[in-house]
Amino acid sequence: MARDLIVIGNWKMYKTSREASNYIEHLLSKIEGCKASVFLAVPFTSISSAAASARQAKLEVGAQNMNDARDGAFTGEIAALMLKEAGATFVLLGHSERRRIFGESDAFIHRKVLRALADDLRPVLCVGETLDERSGGETEEVLKRQIETALADVPEEKAGEVILAYEPVWAIGTGKNATPEMAQEVHAFCRACLADLFGKRKAGQISILYGGSVKPENVRSLVSEKDIDGVLVGGAALDPETLAEIIQQCEGI
Numbered sequence: 670m671a672r673d674l675i676v677i678g679n680w681k682m683y684k685t686s687r688e689a690s691n692y693i694e695h696l697l698s699k700i701e702g703c704k705a706s707v708f709l710a711v712p713f714t715s716i717s718s719a720a721a722s723a724r725q726a727k728l729e730v731g732a733q734n735m736n737d738a739r740d741g742a743f744t745g746e747i748a749a750l751m752l753k754e755a756g757a758t759f760v761l762l763g764h765s766e767r768r769r770i771f772g773e774s775d776a777f778i779h780r781k782v783l784r785a786l787a788d789d790l791r792p793v794l795c796v797g798e799t800l801d802e803r804s805g806g807e808t809e810e811v812l813k814r815q816i817e818t819a820l821a822d823v824p825e826e827k828a829g830e831v832i833l834a835y836e837p838v839w840a841i842g843t844g845k846n847a848t849p850e851m852a853q854e855v856h857a858f859c860r861a862c863l864a865d866l867f868g869k870r871k872a873g874q875i876s877i878l879y880g881g882s883v884k885p886e887n888v889r890s891l892v893s894e895k896d897i898d899g900v901l902v903g904g905a906a907l908d909p910e911t912l913a914e915i916i917q918q919c920e921g922i
C-alpha cells in the first residue's frame with residue numbers, strides 16, 4: 670500500500686480526562702513498535718490530558734467536531750484554534766451521528782472543512798449512505814454529493830491534509846459491517862470522486878478509511894483491499910486492549 674496505514678479510535682461521548690490518561694498509557698504499552706499511525710478522537714475535555722499522555726509517542730489526538738467560525742458569539746460551540754491549542758492535530762467532521770442527530774448539512778460541513786484547513790487541523794471527513802439509500806441504489810449519488818460539497822474550494826495543495834472516512838450509516842454500532850469487497854468498491858468510487866476534484870495523482874495520496882463495526886476479527890480482510898488505507902473504530906476502540914489488537918491485526922502481526 671502506497672499510503673500510510675491509519676487507525677483512528679473514536680471515543681464518542683465516553684471517557685473523562687482521567688480515564689483518557691489511563692487508557693493511553695495502557696494502549697501505548699501494547700503498541701510499541703507498531704508502524705501504523707494511530708489517532709484518537711476524544712471528547713473536548715480530554716484533549717489536553719490525552720495529548721499530554723501521548724507526547725513523544727506516535728499518537729495523534731483530535732476532536733470529534735468543531736464550529737466553522739474562527740470565533741464569535743456561538744454559545745456552546747468550539748473553535749479550531751481552541752482545539753489546536755489544547756493539543757488536537759485533527760478533527761472528525763461530518764460524522765453520521767452529527768449529520769443525523771444534530772442535523773448538520775453538507776454546506777455546514779463544507780465550511781468546517783475549510784476552517785479546519787485554514788487553522789491547521791487535519792480534517793477527517795466522514796461520509797456514508799443510510800440503509801434506505803443503499804436499498805434505493807443511491808449509494809454513489811449520496812457519496813458523490815457529500816464528498817463534492819464538503820471538499821469544494823479546497824486548494825489542491827491542501828488536499829493531501831484531508832483524510833476521508835467511508836462509514837456506511839447502517840454499519841455504525843450495529844455489528845453489521847460491509848464486506849471487504851463491498852467496501853473496496855465504494856472506496857474506489859470515493860477515490861474517483863477525489864480524482865475529479867484534485868486530479869488522479871493527488872487522489873492517490875489521500876487516505877480513505879473504512880468505519881462501521883470494525884473489530885479485530887474483520888479488520889485484516891478490510892485493510893487488505895487496495896483502496897482501504899485504514900479504519901475508523903468506534904465501539905471497539907473503547908477498550909485499549911481491543912484497539913491494540915486491531916492495530917496489530919492491521920499490520921499483520
Ligand code: PGA
Pocket residue numbers: 679836840841842843844880881882883901902903904905
Ligand atoms: P462503530 O462506530 O465502530 O461502533 O460501528 C464507528 C464510528 O462511529 O466511527
